[in-house]
Amino acid sequence: MAVLRVKFTKTKRDKLAQVLWILNWISVVTGAILFSLGLFLKVEINKREELMAERDIQYVPNMLIAVGLIACAINFLGGKICYDCVDSTKFLRWKLIMLPYIICTFFFTFCVLVGALMCYSTRGELEESLNLGLTDAMRFYKDTDTPGRCFLKRTVDMLQIEFQCCGNNGYKDWFQIQWISSRYLDMTQKEVSDRIRSNVEGKYLMDGVPFSCCNTLSPRPCIQQQITNNSAHFNYDHQTEELNLWMKGCRQALLEYYTHIMQSIGLTVLITWLFELSVLTGVRFLQTSLENVLRQGDPNSESDGWLLENSFMETARINLNIIKSLGKCNQIDTANNGDPNINVPTTSKAHYGPDNVPPKQTPEAS
Incomplete structure (x- = not known):
């Protein structure tokens, strides 16, 4: 039907x-x-x-x-x-x-x-690709003098400004990497040298973020250094000052x-x-x-x-x-090695003669 x-x-x-x-x-x-x-x-x-x-x-x-x-x-x-x-x-x-x-x-x-x-x-x-890519981009943020990486600082800054985001998962991601190049650090200062020596990997880590993390809608000037130190700023509490930095991560x-x-x-x-x-x-x-x-x-x-x-x-x-019949035809062609002129020998009694007796083998003349 x-x-x-x-x-x-x-x-x-x-x-x-x-x-x-x-x-x-x-x-x-x-x-x-x-x-x-x-x-x-x-x-x-x-x-x-x-x-x-x-x-x-x-x-x-x-x-x-x-x-x-x-x-x-x-x-x-x-x-x-x-x-x-x-x-x-x-x-x-x-x-x-x-x-x-x-x-x-x-x-x-x-x-x-x-x-x-x-x-x-x-x-x-896509999420996994962004997670790994942003992690590497932030790690190489400071390498402004390295060929092939010198553009990453500008790229990350423009990303955070355009999408109003900060870090990979949030602004605290910047606390775990050295995002300031060593050429801009004064090693003669005790604070800088102590901070580097206190880190196992010899990195200069601090509770600060790049300027591109600053929220342009914040009612006060941007606080991008000593973010977790409430006593370093007047009338400041880093746990409630959510308007000062972008809270959303760039991956999200x-x-x-x-x-x-x-x-x-x-x-x-x-x-x-x-x-x-x-x-x-x-x-x-x-x-x-x-x-x-x-x-x-x-x-x-x-x-x-x-x-x-x-x-x-x-x-x-x-x-x-139809598919099964095509498969069977392919098997027959494979058995004949693709040569249709090859005849497969049969053992049918109809080929023996009228008495159904196989012909006798005659020895060849020497």
Whole structure:
């Protein structure tokens, strides 16, 4: 029994072909949108790639770019096919192509769905990449004279100002690293030398943060040194002065930023997938209805169209049998080493003679 059988008159077939022609051209535009979204996401990731660990998170924008280009090509071809199918006589030139086209489009729509799911499933990998990347960037913040790292100070400062964040998980992350270069430390001062000697690794650690951590909305001048020393500042309590520094960590700020972008893109891709699936369904109905018209021989007659000629279970069983038969043919070819002229010897009694007795072996003449 056919799945979703629908009866089409000639007028309905022509209108279906015209609507599908328009929808395919709209799909070309949606393919260009997918390409643009993938390109935008790739640029946004590359803008802050120095703040991310070397992990493969580029596969999401690359997937969207590839899907967008393929969508433009497939839907352009689909528009041409549907335009010609308005005239049933022109359907003959596409008859052998339409079924492979529908199968390829089906797998393409599946790839679109995978691309949408990728946008929602990369949060964990992105968070780990940001965590490791920001940790390294803060560790090399002081290396302004080291080639390849001299730009990190400016990058981290601009990040904290733009996203109103401080540190990796919070401002206290700066207390655990030496973020001031040794060239700017006066080693003759007792306070500096004592602080370095008190550290096992010989680092100059202090309860201070870079200026970029200062909250511009704070009602008092920024306190970025001796943050935990209440007596060092007038009318100050570091546990309640939350407006003086940015409280949010940069990892969380960047994660929210990229998550919002990916979720928006994922929703757009999901809507595109539903649209592509509806167009594919319409093309399948058009193909089956036109094939039935050719069987009847009358281009003006009514014809049935369906999604599947048999039920889902029957279709799966038929395809499984086809795969099994292909596997058996492959085994026979392997046994013959790919040579069809090799005959496999048989032991059937029909080859022995009328008395079913094997012929005697005669010795060769010496």
